[in-house]
Amino acid sequence: xxxxxxxxxxxxxxxxxxxxxxxxxxxxxxxxxxxxxxxxxxxxxxxxxxxxxxxxxxxxxxxxxxxxxxxxxxxxxxxxxxxxxxxxxxxxxxxxxxxxxxxxxxxxxxxxxxxxxxxxxxxxxxxxxxxxxxxxxxxxxxxxxxxxxxxxxxxxxxxxxxxxxxxxxxxxxxxxxxx
Amino acid sequence: xxxxxxxxxxxxxxxxxxxxxxxxxxxxxxxxxxxxxxxxxxxxxxxxxxxxxxxxxxxxxxxxxxxx
Numbered sequence: 001x002x003x004x005x006x007x008x009x010x011x012x013x014x015x016x017x018x019x020x021x022x023x024x025x026x027x028x029x030x031x032x033x034x035x036x037x038x039x040x041x042x043x044x045x046x047x048x049x050x051x052x053x054x055x056x057x058x059x060x061x062x063x064x065x066x067x068x069x070x071x072x073x074x075x076x077x078x079x080x081x082x083x084x085x086x087x088x089x090x091x092x093x094x095x096x097x098x099x100x101x102x103x104x105x106x107x108x109x110x111x112x113x114x115x116x117x118x119x120x121x122x123x124x125x126x127x128x129x130x131x132x133x134x135x136x137x138x139x140x141x142x143x144x145x146x147x148x149x150x151x152x153x154x155x156x157x158x159x160x161x162x163x164x165x166x167x168x169x170x171x172x173x174x175x176x177x178x179x
Numbered sequence: 180x181x182x183x184x185x186x187x188x189x190x191x192x193x194x195x196x197x198x199x200x201x202x203x204x205x206x207x208x209x210x211x212x213x214x215x216x217x218x219x220x221x222x223x224x225x226x227x228x229x230x231x232x233x234x235x236x237x238x239x240x241x242x243x244x245x246x247x
Contacts, residue, residue: 162207169200176192177223 011179018178019171026167033156033163035110040149042076043119044142051138054131061094061127062087075108098123115148186231190224 046068053064062084069081079101086097102119105111111119118141125137197220204213 158207162203165203166200169196169203173193173196173200176189176196179189 015175015179018174019168022167022171022174023164024167026164026170029163029167030160032110033152033160036112037149037152037156039076039109039111040115040145040152042072043115044145044149046072046076046080047122047138047142047145051135054138055135075105078108079105094127095123098126112148114151115145118144118148186227190227193220193224196220 049068049071050064053059053067057064059067065080065087066084069077069079069084072080082104083097083101086092086100087094090097092100099120102116102123106116122137122141125134127134129137197217200216201213204210204216
């Protein structure tokens with residue numbers, strides 16, 4: 001038979017675990033908002049580099065995306081290196097390879113459906129046109145991504161702090177209700 | 180006596196947390212959620228208080244009407 005003191009200790013440990021879980025959930029949600037902004041900015045920079053490689057370096061697509069993979073941090077780095085590998089090693093179209101890589105990126109990155117759709121549409125134009133119209137498509141995609149980035153920044157500023165304190169306070173509420 | 184003090188602290192705790200939640204949700208413009216949170220907190224405490232008042236009435240009944 002456990003004593004009175006032991007029950008108190010178990011209660012306190014349980015309360016701490018609940019607080020920890022909800023607080024961590026809040027911080028994780030806030031981190032995802034921050035990550036979305038950062039990754040959108042990185043992807044925009046990647047497109048700018050791609051444009052420079054195509055316009056001034058005349059680099060083939062697989063070589064350009066391998067260079068991008070070396071420049072960029074995760075998770076975009078593995079996206080571009082997977083894309084380069086697919087282009088070189090498998091018998092596939094650019095669009096197919098881009099779509100496949102986007103699907104695996106979707107699981108690891110914090111992108112939402114809107115920007116994924118923009119990227120998918122960009123993949124359809126990739127490697128199909130001459131230099132100048134490819135550049136125009138890149139510029140168009142960057143404009144679209146800038147709109148999404150503004151949206152992501154606004155959401156981050158609005159909800160970033162809220163989800164943190166919401167996680168902590170909901171944990172506190174659950175603990176008080178259960179005592 | 181210990182029980183009553185416990186319940187007063189619990190009500191105070193729920194009140195403070197619900198007030199914070201209301202303020203935060205209000206600040207980010209989610210007024211409708213804020214009102215729901217406040218309403219549910221209020222209902223919860225109302226139930227708690229109602230059960231205590233019920234105890235009081237039972238006690239009064241047993242004193243004045245000589246029932247078990």
